[in-house]
């Protein structure tokens with residue numbers, strides 16, 4: 001086996017290990033989140049935070065229209081299409097950001113569990129603005 005081949009294998013192994021760390025990092029609960037919103041997605045769409053702790057949420061809207069980061073009550077599975085009149089009571093927190101704007105907010109989820117995040121602006125959730133927020 002020549003040295004370059006061995007080196008290439010070593011580099012690939014390191015990359016695989018690093019990739020593994022990257023994917024598991026999202027399931028380690030954090031106290032601050034940075035989320036980008038655009039048409040029509042949240043990035044990341046899978047978030048894990050610390051339950052019972054104040055969370056700092058930095059939102060950046062890189063899209064061309066307004067977007068919202070709306071957290072629904074624990075366990076609520078949103079109906080499609082979202083009906084604000086019917087499901088308004090299911091909203092725990094809501095942060096709106098205009099096109100090309102950003103903002104910083106705080107919220108606390110006292111109870112561990114799974115929460116759904118949506119953009120409740122008409123048609124946006126249906127187009128893909130859905131995310132999962134886990135508190136633990």
Ligand SMILES: [Cu+2]
Pocket residue numbers: 066067068119120121124125129
């Ligand atoms: Cu939106």
